[in-house]
Amino acid sequence: MSGVLPRLERDGSGLCWVDRAGVVHSGVHLVRAFPLTAPDEQVSVVSAHGAELHLFEHLAGLDPEARALVEAALAAREFMPVIERVLSVSRHWVPSILEVQTDRGLTQLALESEESIRRIGADKLLIRDRRGICFVVEYHSRLDRRSKKLLERFL
Amino acid sequence: MDKDAADAPDRSCEAPQWVGTAPVRVDLDLDEALCFAHSRLELADGSLIWQGAAGEHRTWRVGPAMRLAHDTHAGAGTLRLEDAGTCLATWHHTQDALAAVQRLRDTFARVARGEPAHGGGDEGADGGGAALAHCPICRTPIPAGQDDCPQCDGGEANAPSTWILLRLWRFARPYKRSLLLGFLLTLASTFATLVPPYLTMPLMDRVLIPTQRGEPLDVALATGYLGALLGAALVAWGLGYWRTYILALVAERIGADMRNATFSHLLNLSLEYFGGKRTGDLIARIGVETDRICVFLSLQLLDFATDLVMITMTAVILASIDPLLAVATLAPLPFIIWLVYLVRDRLRFGFEQINRTWGEVTNVLADTIPGIRVVKAFAQEAREVGRFAELNQKNLRMNDRVNRVWALFSPTVTLLTEVGLLVIWGFGIWQVAHDRVSIGVLTAFLAYIGRFFTRVDSMSRIVSFTQQAAAGAKRIFDVLDCVPSVPPPHQPLPLAPVQGRIALHKVSFQYGNHTVLRDISLEIAPGELVGLIGHSGSGKSTLANLICRFYDVSQGSISLDGRDVRTIDLAQYRKHIGVVLQEPFLFFGTIAENIAYGKPDASRAEVIEAARAANAHEFILRLPFGYDSVVGERGQALSGGERQRISIARALLTNPRILILDEATSAVDSTTEKEIQKALDTLVQGRTTIAIAHRLSTLRKADRLVVLDKGEIVEMGTHDDLLARRGAYYRFCVNQAQQDGAAAALLESGA
Structure with missing residues (x-):
């Protein structure tokens, strides 16, 4: 039961989060806690109801595949023209x-x-x-x- | 009245000299019907003697059952002589005699007890009228080291002395080298500007007049003089630039130092000070006044110095060229000085009025802007605008009055200048006609005098600027001279790891002459959660403030882990205390900065940790910039509950051993209260907590409840104990249950 590795996955409607118990939360989104001062730290996985499911401390610590997914998901939501x-x-x-x-x-x-x-x-x-x-x-x-x-x- | 005013200080000087059986005298200034009349009360050789204005007198032998009762009402004090409860006599007095009356009463009590009239050693210090200065307005003794009367802020009524500007030297000292250089440059540049008129003399006598007479033009000589004129002008320009730059630089730095010093001193003053001051006034002091002093130092004082140097030099040069003509030239000067003297007082008064009005204008702003919601809610915009306009109108009136004098002043000086010129012309022509002076000398004099009188004119302006700067300096030094009423310990001992045991021993606290807390003794064990209950005004918050050491106790002591808090370094002590107030204050800045306020070097993970514990993390994530979102002065974008949870996170992050919750949940609705309560439950774990609450439900987890009434502990125990006792706490509970019942009934009737 508890052997499932918590992870972020893409599903039909967008992103979903698979928690330690293997439960799939669909419709999650990613939120940067410090979008301006430290965009690549403390990225939160928030459920459709606004509850936090997981917190990535450092994006740099993720494996490349997961990181690409996270960054793509963040980029899709962010609109801050430089x-x-x-x-x-x-x-x-x-x-x-x-x-x-x-x-x-x-x-x-x-x-x-x-x-x-x-x-x-x-x-x-x-x-x-x-x-x-x-x-x-x-x-x-x-x-x-x-x-x-x-x-x-x-x- | 005058006679009285002159006499009073004398008598207070006599006071310290009485020893043993020396009499204690009080000059009463009201009679039995509270009319102004003089009489004297004296305590000597164990007898109390009253002497009326008409010479009549009465004597009472002081007995053991006798006492002098004293109280004040509406500015009049009443002294009653009682013997075993029966009133023998009554006297009245005004505030002027208060100190003496109190001395008399104390001495009387000692005599009645059979002790020597002269008390312990400290009595001398207390009654030391000679050593203590008295306020000229209300006659209250002024504490050593303070300029202003603590009672009436009497200084405002007096014109600030110009000498106070000398105290600015304290800020100027670090820059004395630059200042010296600046002064030397002033001398040099002024001298350079005085060269050109001097050169007109030979230019006229040796070049122009001979040429006019038909002699050939001496081109070399003329070029030489013109070159010298240009050279002098260039040197004056260069030196003037250097001087102005250096002195302006120094003045700005002095201004900045002064602002820093005032602000840091202000922040170290205790809450008591802030309680009595208005925000606008303090802002004006630190902002406007320092700036005014800065401008005064950099521009006006500089100009004044230049003028002075210029006038002196001009006078010397003129006298060296032709003494008689010089005397004629300088003739209008005394008249101008007299004029300056004449307008000075009027101007000074006017400028003070303007300054004060200006402070009031700032006060309206500082009141209205933070209170904008109240203003709008009561639709009082028009009134506030009116109030502002009225003050502006007053400001205008004051300015108009000053300008009326001022407008007359400048043209008068100009007129005098013209008259002066006329005198020179007339006297000069006469002298030239008699061949006593050359045309060149006359031209030089005319050139000098033009400069001279413009200088006199500008110098006379310094009068008002000086007055303004002196008024500003006084207001700055008012702040700087104020001694914090929570003094730091002389030799603070390092604080060992804090357990969190708080003990209050016979604590009393007076605010002014109003006793807020009386004889409170309370021991709080480490980790204990104590709830304080009582009506508003019962002293709960004051008790919390005393534990935070925002104020110091009047009597008794408060100790932390067995050490008196007054021996602990304040900053270190407060580091161990977390406070959550009813009205959470958030600073302008990001949420992360606000949470990390007590621990600026906290990591982001710690900030999130604290926010999560305070149940704030998720709502913060919903904000557009998460923890980087800016919250305003009053945290406009956040709800009360959200702000409160941020302030709880702030308290959590410092991980204090002692926690003070001052009505932390009373400003929010019950849903939010539950959320906050959840956050608080995490917060209080393992910490010594003092919680003040209106709602008893928030104290359900308290280990002990303390019920306060009128500054005294009336009940103490657990919830069950107190309920069983059916005392004050029981009544509280019943009251609240009735309210809740009423709410429930409302629900039912609605359904």
């Missing part, structure tokens, strides 16, 4: 519309207030736009001069 360049701003004070090049393509970011920009650590920025989408600037210091200059006014 800003690569700031092309233009409608004006230098809020509210303003920023034309940005992200890893998911070109888009407009409507910035409502300075509080929508949040610093994480020394170099990371999180910018929430009017639609509630969170844009990420991974390395603020590594942006090109023009982008940095445009962003600077709002920081």
Whole structure:
């Protein structure tokens, strides 16, 4: 009975979790406990009812196959475009519309207030736009001069 | 009244000199009908003597059954002489005589007991009127080391002395080298700016006038003078830049040091201090006042120094060129000084008013913004706006008043400058006509005097700035001079591994003159869960606060594992105490940061562990950024129960030996209460816990219940014991059961 190795599996509707007792919980999803400060640590397997079934301490500790599955599942749920360049701003004070090049393509970011920009650590920025989408600037210091200059006014 | 005011300090000076049979005197200032009248009460040679204003007197021999009863009401004190319960006489007095009356009463009690009138050694220190300063307004003795009267904060009524600015030296000392350099640069740059007018003299006399007379232009000489003018201007520019930069740098640093010092001192003050202060006022002190002082030091004081140097140098140069003309030039100066003196007082008053109004404006903001839900719930937006507008209006009025004086002041100085110029012109022309001075000298004088009077004008402004800065400095030093009422131990001994045994021995606590706790003795064994029960105001929270050492006991002692808590380092002591309050406070920051507040180096796994134990993990995972989600000042996005569970996780993470739950579940509904209760059950395991609760159900697991009433322990025992005793606890239970019954009945009637 208890010999079953708990594991994550793909099933018809999405993901399922097989626990130690061999019970299959379908419709589970993965949640990062620290999506911003430590995305690859403490990833929780949460049941459809919101109860935690398992917690992966470190994704690095998983075997490659399981890790690929976890990362694919996480990627499917996450939508945080990474800003690569700031092309233009409608004006230098809020509210303003920023034309940005992200890893998911070109888009407009409507910035409502300075509080929508949040610093994480020394170099990371999180910018929430009017639609509630969170844009990420991974390395603020590594942006090109023009982008940095445009962003600077709002920081 | 005046006579009284002048006399009073004298008498308090006499007090310490009485020895043995020396009389104790009290000057009473109210008569039997509570009208203002003087009389004197004296205790000498075992007799109490009353002497009226008209010279009549009565004497009582002090007997063993006699006592002086004293109480105060509505600002008037009443002293009653009783003999075995019968009242022999009654006197009244105001607050002014309070200290003396208390001394008299104590001495009387000693005499009645047959002891010597002069008590123990500490009496001298207590009555040492000469050593103690008295507040000029309410006459309360001011504790040593404090400027302000603890009773009325009397300093506010006095104009802050300008000398307080000298105390800023404490912050300036680390920068004295830079300051010296800055001062030397000031001298040098000022000197450089005074060179050009001096050069106009030879330029006029040796170049222009000879050329006008038809002599050939001496190009070399003219170029030389012009070059020197340019050079002087450049040197003045360079030195001025260097000086301004250095001094501004130093001033900013002084400002920053001052802010840090004030804030760190403020945070180390005990809760008692914060209880009596308004947030806005404190914010204004640390923010605005330090900034104002900073601006004063970096700009205004600098300008003032430059002006002073400039005026002195100008005066010296003028006198060296032509003493007589110099005297004529400087003639309007005394008049300007007199003018400055005249407006100073008006301005000072005005600026103080403005500062205070400004503090009130900040107070409205600091009140209204955190209380926004109450404001909105009662639809009082318009009133708050009105209150704000009214204060702004007051601010405007004050500003207008100051500006009326100010607006007149500047043009007056300008007028005087013009008059001064006129005098020079007239006197100069006359002198030139009589060939006493050259045209060049006159030109130089005119060039100098233009600068001179602009300097006088700007120097006169320093008056108001100084007053403002002095007012600011005073408010800063008010905070810095305040001594924490929970003093750190002189030689804290290291704390051995804590067992968690808490013992209260005859603890009393007074808040002001109101006794909150009286003679509480209680032993709590390690790991025991003690529930505190009582009506609000019975002293439960105060008891918890005393155990946390937010306050110190007035009498008695509290010990941890047999050691008086006052001998333990505060920070170390509190590390062993976890507190969960009724209204959980979350700081602006992520949830992870909030949970790890007491242990910032906790690992992520530990944070999750604590959250899980507090039953908070799963709801945190549901938030968009999990543990990285930001919660605001008042944790807007989270419900009360969620915030409470985060605060429980916070207490759990530090793994304290002692836990204080102050109504941790009273602010939430019963479903949430159950969830919190689950979290609390994990929390209390193996820890000494003191739980305060309204709802008796939350104390069902308590090992012992302590029932408090009016600051005293009335009952103590287990739930069953106390029920059987049918006392206060029983009544509590019945009350609550009735309420629950009413709720049940409501349910039934609904069904």
